[in-house]
Amino acid sequence: MPKWTRQRLNTPDGDFIDVDWRKDEIDLSPERPLVILFHGLEGSSSSHYAQAFAHETHQRGWHMAVPHFRGCSGEINWAPRAYHSGDFEEVGWILSRIREQHRGPLYAVGISLGGNALMRWAGEMGQTATKYVDAIASVCSPIDLTASGKAIDAGINKWLYARMFLGTMKPRAMEKLKQFPGLFNPHTLMAAKSLYEFDQVFTAPLHGFKNTDDYWARASAKPGLSRVQVSALVLNACNDPFIPASSLPALNQVSAWVKLCQPEAGGHVGFASGTFPGDLQEMPWAVTDWMSQHG
Structure with a gap:
């Protein structure tokens, strides 16, 4: 189980965002790559996929941080709002704040809801996104x-x-x-x-x-995928029970910057390998490996 240390970011509207950093960050060079993981609906740094990415980034000697959408860090937020699937302004603000703190390569991964919000941000930002991130990925995200x-x-x-x-x-x-x-x-x-x-x-x-x-x-992020101008991986399993395969984007609906990966199996943020109940490290390894080549 990874250990986390928490940083609180005060938002412009008088609220807060809690960011969990993998606790061994202090031993890493500040120039090492950083993965920012945006969690899914009702997720957190305790979610299985966050733990799997924490293990993979530790193995690679990379930094990792998990920003919590408002209300998901264990403490109710202060403003009369929560979070939603298209919260791209929030994603952009978080990325800009963390970019100020980090000198090395910065990669952003969004899981499910977090991936839709991240891709929505990339579509809005166009080429400007490269000022903040070197590459991004959405995993099992409901982009429609x-x-x-x-x-x-x-x-x-x-x-x-x-x-x-x-x-x-x-x-x-x-x-x-x-x-x-x-x-x-x-x-x-x-x-x-x-x-x-x-x-x-x-x-x-x-x-x-x-x-x-x-x-x-x-x-929905899908209409904006044609405007993305930063290296982006869009990973969706065709047997995801939440995301109909018929709704997934085709090559003619995305920009040349977007890599579509649509394997037949994997479920919703599963992609288990080996004997039951399976090893969940294959997906974080594949995503971070792709980022290291395209960032």
Whole structure:
């Protein structure tokens, strides 16, 4: 298990972002590469993929940091907002702050929700992105939020996964309501049975979207992949239960800077190898190896 040391960044709107650094950073040269990992929905530095990347970066002698989206570091954030799949302004602010601290190569990896936000940022920034990062990667990211949202809210996914996500998202939303009474209707939120309904009550209105449909359409990274001008890897397994293979981008929908990797198997942030339950190091190794060649 990796050990982390925490840094708190104060945001321009009077809130904070907690960044966990792998604890052995102090022994590494500041010129060594740094991997910044943006976690997925309800994720953190404790997520299995963060631990796998921590192991891989340690093996390579690289630095690593995990910024927590607001409310995901174990302490409720102070502002009347949370985080969302298209939070590219937040991603950009975090990258700019960490770029100020680091002299060596800087790579950014986004897992699931974090990958969509990262790719959304790259599409917005164009060539300017290279001022902050040397290469980026999204892993199992729902870059077409409408397609993925419908997939999670349907069939067995709704019973297994949507219910699991809502089990943590609803209590956090209710904590936010205690901070800011009247922010949303608690009865409507607690009655939500799908991510669509939750986003309609909470995520969309708190972050400047008209409704869930507007949020899912405007926050999706897929339309902006043709504008990306920094080395980028977009990795999606075709059997990901959250992301229909039919919604994945084709070569004619991305810029020449974007490398598409769409293996048949891997599930959602799995890519296990070996005998059951499997070794989860293959994916972090492949991503960091690609970055070392393209950054």
